Amino acid sequence: MLNLEKSKKLFTHALEIIPGGTNTNAKRVYNLLDMENFPAYIERGDGAYVWDIDGNKYIDYIAALAPINIGYSHPRINVRIIEQLEKGSLFSLPSPNEVQLSEMLIDKIPCAEMVKIMKTGAEVTSAVIRAARLATGKEMILSSGYHGWHDWWTAKIGEQGIPACYKNLIEDFEFNNYLQLERLVDNHAGKIACIILTPASYGVEPKDNFLQKARKLADQKGIVLIFDEIITGFRWAMGGAQEKYGVVPDLAAFGKSMANGMPIAVLIGKKELMAPLKTNMITSTFASEALSIAASIETIKIIEEENIIQRLYYLSDRLRAGIKEISQRQNFEIDVMDPTPAVKFEFLINDVEKKKKLTLEFIKQCAAKGLLVRQDGTGVSLCVIAALSGDDVDYTLEVLNKVIGNLKNEL
Ligand SMILES: Cc1ncc(COP(=O)(O)O)c(C=O)c1O
Incomplete structure (x- = not known):
């Protein structure tokens, strides 16, 4: 469980003085998940990592809604x-x-x-x-x-x-x-x-x-x-x-x-x-x-x-291949979408409510293990940053494997 005390306190105050709590709607913690399970504020970034105001570190797959392609604080x-x-x-x-x-x-x-x-x-x-x-x-x-x-x-x-x-x-x-x-x-x-x-x-x-x-x-x-x-x-x-x-x-x-x-x-x-x-x-x-x-x-x-575009494709391809492997290993159907330089996938669950619930649970468990990912339509997207290392990708796939394994038990 993440410690998000400072985040919650500040956002609760912000709701009183900023309409909706933030100035970019898509960065509102309640649009991403909820205050109990997702940070409301980022204090600093370096490469592919960000730190929230409670000191938790994450690999950031939201990339500030795509502007960060090379890496934070280059x-x-x-x-x-x-x-x-x-x-x-x-x-x-x-x-x-x-x-x-x-x-x-x-x-x-x-x-x-x-x-x-x-x-x-x-x-x-x-x-x-x-x-x-x-x-x-x-x-x-x-x-x-x-x-x-x-x-x-x-x-x-x-x-x-x-x-x-x-x-x-x-x-x-x-x-x-x-x-x-x-x-x-x-x-x-x-x-x-x-x-x-x-x-x-x-x-x-x-x-x-x-x-x-x-x-x-x-x-x-x-x-x-x-x-x-x-x-x-x-x-x-x-x-x-x-x-x-x-x-x-x-x-x-x-x-x-x-x-x-x-x-x-x-x-x-x-x-x-x-x-x-x-x-x-x-x-x-x-x-x-x-x-x-x-x-x-x-x-x-x-x-x-620095061939940044090539690296964005390479990282996205590695993640896509890894998610496909996890899907097979866990026997959990996932639609991994077109090979673009950002990853999008969707859990193949017919029951719309169940799918939504599991998608949010996925985002919650990823955040708890240090990955910031975002709901995108009925799926999830990972917007890669070129500064991600091979170890970051390996860690990400380890987390996804574990989280998807946990979700399977909730199906
Ligand atoms: C395709 C596209 N066009 C336009 C915009 C609007 O850009 P901005 O938020 O910088 O005004 C966005 C923002 O997400 C976008 O994704």
């Missing part, structure tokens, strides 16, 4: 941030680093001819939608996946506090369901500004040339194709899923892993779609914040020099 990135900090973090004019970073991104990302740097994923996906509407003069959006908290997207899930008319401007389609996408394009013929989709995610890859078909359809109908690469950028490949799967969108949004945890996101794309933004009111005081830009430049260099 010495080279720290030095680069400190060097910049000593010069200043924000000025009255931009720092020259933003031109250097833009050049690097244009060099690395297939669709990038121009770059606009901002802070968060929601900000750049909103900006990219504006660019598509500006270019086409049309309003309708076809969307697959989560694209951030802003009104244009959250209207789709019926969030309150958003003008009702926004809901009429967005339709959802299922990833990999080309027939549905084609039908929606027909239904809204002549009104669609863009198709925005997440080109892959944990354990989910495009199937049956879905991305190629979406590209062709967008070209035929004069629709802007946008890839939301907030998860896939700098993880699936340096240039994201568009590089990995060989399909180039018109515009794209990148964020999360591009600065190993520092807050930065970019919209990028073809010059003809990006250049008109120079007169459009998409702007922010902190867009030119120099620490994150410096961190991103260093992160991209490290990803390249």
Whole structure:
């Protein structure tokens, strides 16, 4: 049993003064598990490890919701941030680093001819939608996946506090369901500004040339194709899923892993779609914040020099192979999903309530043995960090074997 006394006390207080207790919803301890069995606060990180405020150490498979791809507190990135900090973090004019970073991104990302740097994923996906509407003069959006908290997207899930008319401007389609996408394009013929989709995610890859078909359809109908690469950028490949799967969108949004945890996101794309933004009111005081830009430049260099992407696949493949072996050994059916550079698996239990209960029990027992893992839909995901050692993977598989053995007794 973990000692989580400080965590519980602080979070109980936070609930009184911060709506929901935290500022990132997915980091709320009650969304991850519960206060009795899961830490509410992390105090520090190093490589693939984090320590909570009660001093418990964990191997972190949540990776701050994906931004940490190289490892916490990386010495080279720290030095680069400190060097910049000593010069200043924000000025009255931009720092020259933003031109250097833009050049690097244009060099690395297939669709990038121009770059606009901002802070968060929601900000750049909103900006990219504006660019598509500006270019086409049309309003309708076809969307697959989560694209951030802003009104244009959250209207789709019926969030309150958003003008009702926004809901009429967005339709959802299922990833990999080309027939549905084609039908929606027909239904809204002549009104669609863009198709925005997440080109892959944990354990989910495009199937049956879905991305190629979406590209062709967008070209035929004069629709802007946008890839939301907030998860896939700098993880699936340096240039994201568009590089990995060989399909180039018109515009794209990148964020999360591009600065190993520092807050930065970019919209990028073809010059003809990006250049008109120079007169459009998409702007922010902190867009030119120099620490994150410096961190991103260093992160991209490290990803390249140290083959970080290859390591993320290697670690994910080892974990997947190990989980498949455990499934056989324990005679416990587990669906280990597509070979992406983050692991996702699901217990194959027909009874929905039982499956949910065992999944939460799994997360609880993992935390008690020093592994932070997260529920993802009806399964569990492990977002690997390149700093994980071979011993960490071995320990992880030992724990999973033990925990899954325990769960079997509860079936
Ligand atoms: C695919 C995708 N797009 C956009 C976002 C929003 O990014 P942010 O939370 O930085 O605003 C997220 C966040 O999880 C995401 O996963």
